[in-house]
Amino acid sequence: MRRILEGSRAVAEFVALCRPKVVCAYPITPQTHIVEDLARMLADGRLDAGYVLADSEFTAASVVLGASATGARAYTATSSQGLLLMTEVMFNIAGMRLPVVMTVANRAVSAPINIWNDQQDSMSLRDCGWIQMYAEDVQEAGDMHIQAFEIAERLNIPVMVCMDGYILTHATETVDVPGPEQVDSYLPPFEPRFYLTPDDPITLGSMAGPDAYMEIRMLLHQAMQKASQAIVDSAARFAGEFGRFRGDLVEGYRDSDAEVLLVSMGSLLGTMKEVVDELRDEGHPVGIIKVRTVRPFPRNQLHEALHNARVVGVVEKDISLGLEGILCSEIRSAFCGASLTPNISSFVVGLGGRDVRKRDIRKIALGLLSDDTCRVEMTGVDHEVLWSAHQIED
Amino acid sequence: MSNEQVESRLMAYGHTACAGCGEALAARTVLEAAGRNVILTNATGCLEVFTTRFPRSSWQVPWIHSLFENAASVASGIEVALKALGRDTGTKVIAQAGDGGTADIGMGALSGMLERGHDILYVCYDTEVYSNTGYQRSGLTPLNALTTTSPTGKMSWGNATRKKDLPAIVAAHGAVYIATASAGYPVDIQRKIKKALSFTGPKYVQIHSPCVSGWGVESHLTVRMAQAAVNSGLYPLFEMEDGEIVRVRKIKRDDLVPVDEYLRPQKRFAHLYRYPGGDEHVKQIQAVADANIERYGLLG
Ligand SMILES: Cc1ncc(C[n+]2csc(CCOP(=O)(O)OP(=O)(O)O)c2C)c(N)n1
Numbered sequence A: 001m002r003r004i005l006e007g008s009r010a011v012a013e014f015v016a017l018c019r020p021k022v023v024c025a026y027p028i029t030p031q032t033h034i035v036e037d038l039a040r041m042l043a044d045g046r047l048d049a050g051y052v053l054a055d056s057e058f059t060a061a062s063v064v065l066g067a068s069a070t071g072a073r074a075y076t077a078t079s080s081q082g083l084l085l086m087t088e089v090m091f092n093i094a095g096m097r098l099p100v101v102m103t104v105a106n107r108a109v110s111a112p113i114n115i116w117n118d119q120q121d122s123m124s125l126r127d128c129g130w131i132q133m134y135a136e137d138v139q140e141a142g143d144m145h146i147q148a149f150e151i152a153e154r155l156n157i158p159v160m161v162c163m164d165g166y167i168l169t170h171a172t173e174t175v176d177v178p179g180p181e182q183v184d185s186y187l188p189p190f191e192p193r194f195y196l197t198p199d200d201p202i203t204l205g206s207m208a209g210p211d212a213y214m215e216i217r218m219l220l221h222q223a224m225q226k227a228s229q230a231i232v233d234s235a236a237r238f239a240g241e242f243g244r245f246r247g248d249l250v251e252g253y254r255d256s257d258a259e260v261l262l263v264s265m266g267s268l269l270g271t272m273k274e275v276v277d278e279l280r281d282e283g284h285p286v287g288i289i290k291v292r293t294v295r296p297f298p299r300n301q302l303h304e305a306l307h308n309a310r311v312v313g314v315v316e317k318d319i320s321l322g323l324e325g326i327l328c329s330e331i332r333s334a335f336c337g338a339s340l341t342p343n344i345s346s347f348v349v350g351l352g353g354r355d356v357r358k359r360d361i362r363k364i365a366l367g368l369l370s371d372d373t374c375r376v377e378m379t380g381v382d383h384e385v386l387w388s389a390h391q392i393e394d
Numbered sequence B: 001m002s003n004e005q006v007e008s009r010l011m012a013y014g015h016t017a018c019a020g021c022g023e024a025l026a027a028r029t030v031l032e033a034a035g036r037n038v039i040l041t042n043a044t045g046c047l048e049v050f051t052t053r054f055p056r057s058s059w060q061v062p063w064i065h066s067l068f069e070n071a072a073s074v075a076s077g078i079e080v081a082l083k084a085l086g087r088d089t090g091t092k093v094i095a096q097a098g099d100g101g102t103a104d105i106g107m108g109a110l111s112g113m114l115e116r117g118h119d120i121l122y123v124c125y126d127t128e129v130y131s132n133t134g135y136q137r138s139g140l141t142p143l144n145a146l147t148t149t150s151p152t153g154k155m156s157w158g159n160a161t162r163k164k165d166l167p168a169i170v171a172a173h174g175a176v177y178i179a180t181a182s183a184g185y186p187v188d189i190q191r192k193i194k195k196a197l198s199f200t201g202p203k204y205v206q207i208h209s210p211c212v213s214g215w216g217v218e219s220h221l222t223v224r225m226a227q228a229a230v231n232s233g234l235y236p237l238f239e240m241e242d243g244e245i246v247r248v249r250k251i252k253r254d255d256l257v258p259v260d261e262y263l264r265p266q267k268r269f270a271h272l273y274r275y276p277g278g279d280e281h282v283k284q285i286q287a288v289a290d291a292n293i294e295r296y297g298l299l300g
Helices: A007-017 A032-043 A057-069 A080-095 A120-124 A138-155 A180-186 A213-242 A268-281 A299-306 A326-333 A358-370 A383-393 B003-007 B022-034 B046-051 B071-084 B099-104 B107-116 B166-172 B186-197 B219-232 B259-263 B278-296
Strands: A002-006 A022-025 A050-053 A074-078 A101-106 A131-134 A159-164 A172-176 A250-253 A260-264 A286-291 A293-295 A311-316 A343-348 A376-378 B038-042 B063-065 B092-098 B120-126 B177-182 B203-208 B238-241 B244-248
Touching: A002 A007, A007 A032, A007 A101, A007 A138, A007 A172, A022 A032, A022 A057, A022 B071, A032 A050, A050 A057, A050 B071, A057 A074, A057 A080, A057 B071, A057 B107, A074 A080, A080 A120, A080 A213, A101 A120, A101 A138, A131 A138, A131 A213, A138 A159, A138 A172, A138 A180, A138 A213, A180 A213, A213 A293, A250 A268, A250 A299, A260 A268, A260 A299, A260 A358, A268 A286, A268 A311, A268 A358, A286 A299, A299 A326, A311 A326, A311 A358, A326 A343, B022 B038, B022 B046, B022 B092, B022 B120, B022 B186, B022 B203, B022 B219, B038 B071, B046 B092, B071 B092, B071 B107, B071 B120, B092 B099, B099 B107, B099 B120, B107 B120, B120 B186, B166 B177, B166 B203, B166 B238, B177 B186, B177 B219, B186 B203, B203 B219, B219 B259, B259 B278
Parallel strands: A022 A050, A022 A074, A074 A101, A101 A159, A131 A159, A260 A286, A260 A311, A311 A343, A343 A376, B038 B063, B038 B092, B092 B120, B120 B203, B177 B203
Antiparallel strands: A002 A172, A131 A293, A250 A286, B177 B238, B238 B244
C-alpha cells in the first residue's frame, strides 16, 4: 500500500513487519523518531515484542546481544555518539556471529557537537564486522530492513542499515509499504543455528588465546567475504517478490561510456543524479556509481564498474583525518595491481549537515572533466568562517 | 567424592584458577544451588578467563560472556527474550561479575537492570580487587589495602577510601532480595541463592571471595580468611527483602575476633604492621568493623 510517511516512521513500519521479538534502543537525534514510533506500536498492541528501556546505547546493544543469543530476532537503532558508545558491543556481536539488525541514522560526530547529517559515525565503524548498507531514499531504507534481517539470519552476520539523518529520517515521502503476508513469505521466522537454552547448554564468548584467536578472526573474514553473494541473491529475490530493485553491492547510473564517474553513497545520490542528467543533456560524459554495500567491500564490482573511466571522483560525507575520504581510499584499493587505473580524487562534502547543492556537484564534475589530476578536496567550505575559526584557534 | 558427583558438577573441574581461589569456590557453590535450569551471563574477569579457554569450557549449563561492563544488560536481553519467545518456563537468569565489573565499570548496567525490574539474580564475586588484570584497586577494595594501583609508600598507606556500600545502593533501587555471603560459609551461600531464586524480580547477592594471589595469603587459608572477615565484623552477612534487613548472621561472642586476625596474614596489609604509625590505621579498620557490628547488630 502506498502511504505518505516520514522516513523514521517508514522504518518503524518496515521493522514491525519483520516481527522482531526484542526491541531495545536509546534516544538520540536524529534516530529518536524510530524508537518512539516503535514504542507507540508496542503501546497500541500493533507490535508484539519484548521492549527494554535501555539506560544507554551501550546497554541497548548489550540487550539485543543477549536477546539474539537467546534465539530472538532483535533490533536496535542509533546514531553518532550512540553508535560510538556501542562500539565495544558492536565488535562483540559480530565476533559472536549474532544476526542483530540495526538502523544507523547517520549524523556527525563530536567535537564540535553537531546533530546534523554526515556519515562519519558508521564509516568510523566499518571494521567492526557488521555488514553495512547505505540507503538512497526512504523507500530503499524501508526495503533494506527486510533484506537486512534475511541476510543477517541466513549468514549469522549482523547488519547495519545506514540512512542519512534528517535528510531521510525526517523527510516525508511516498512509500510503498508491503503487506504482512508478503513480508512473511520473504522473511521466514528466525530459526537460530545456536542459542542459549538449558536443554542443550553451550558456552558463548569464550577466551581464545594466541593459539586460536587468529583462526577465529579468519573465519569471520571469510564469512564476510562470502556475504557479497548473499546480498546479491537477496536483492534479486526481493525484486522478484516486491518488484523493486535498487542495486545490491554497487549500481550504475548513466555510467556506460562515461569519462568521469562520480561515486557516492546514501541520499547524496539523488542530487547527483539530477546533476548528471543535466550534464548529459549538455553533452558531458558523466555518470554515477552508487555504493550500496560498504561491507563486505565490493572490490571486484567497483573495479568492474570504474575501470573504463578516465577519472573517478569519490564524493562522500566522512573523512579519515590526515588522509582523505574513507571510501575513496578503499576504492583506490580496488585498483591495486591494475595496469590501467583511472585518476581517483577524493571530495569530502556535507560534513555536519552542510548543504550539498547541485552546483557543488556540478563544480566537482566539471572540474574533473577539465583537470583530472588526483586530488583531495573539501568542497563547500566557507572561507570566512574558516578564517575566523582559525583566528580563535591561534 | 564419587565419579558420578564429579561428572555431575555444573561447573566442572579442570579450569585454570589459582589453587585456593575463593571465587571458584563461591561460583561452584552458587551453581550447585541454582541447578541446571539456568542461563548464566558472565562479565570479563577471572571467572570467565579461568573457565573458558577456547576450545574448552567448565560450564555444563548455558553460559555467555560478552564484555567487562555489560553482564547485567546481556542478562536483561536474555530475560526479555525468554519471555517474548514463551520460553520463560522456570529458567533462571543469573548474571555474574567481579567487584570491578559490578561496582565500577558495570554500575550503570546493573542500575538499569535493577530499575527495570528484570527477573534476574545478579551475583557479585567480591574479591575486593581487579584480580584478573593483576590486582588493581576497585570500588570495593577496603581501606588501606595495597593494590597495584594503590601502592604503599612514603605518602601512601594503600587504598585511601572505604568500600562502596553496594548493597545499600542496590536496595535503593528496590531490589526484592539482597544478601551478602562469604566463600567461608558455602552452606550459607547455597541457602541464600535458593532463597533469592524463590523471588520474582531483581535480586542481588554479593559474595566475599578471597583472592589468594591478590591478597597475598597462603592458598590453604582461603576459607579461614573469609571466616575471619565475617567474624571480625568487617564483612557483615545479612539479607534484605524489599529494602529491609530481615536476617543477619550473628557472631557468637566466642567467635568474635579482632581485625588483626584477618589483616595480619595478608600481604596487602603487611605495611600496617611494618611501619610506624600503622597501628593507627589498624585502629581505623577496627572502627569500621565495630561500626558494622553496631549497624547490623552482629553480636549475639
Ligand atoms: C572496557 C574494559 N576495560 C578494562 C578491561 C580490562 N579488565 C578485564 S577484567 C578486569 C578486572 C576484573 O576485575 P573484577 O571485575 O573485580 O573481576 P575479578 O577478575 O576480580 O574476578 C579488567 C580491568 C576490559 N576487559 N574491558
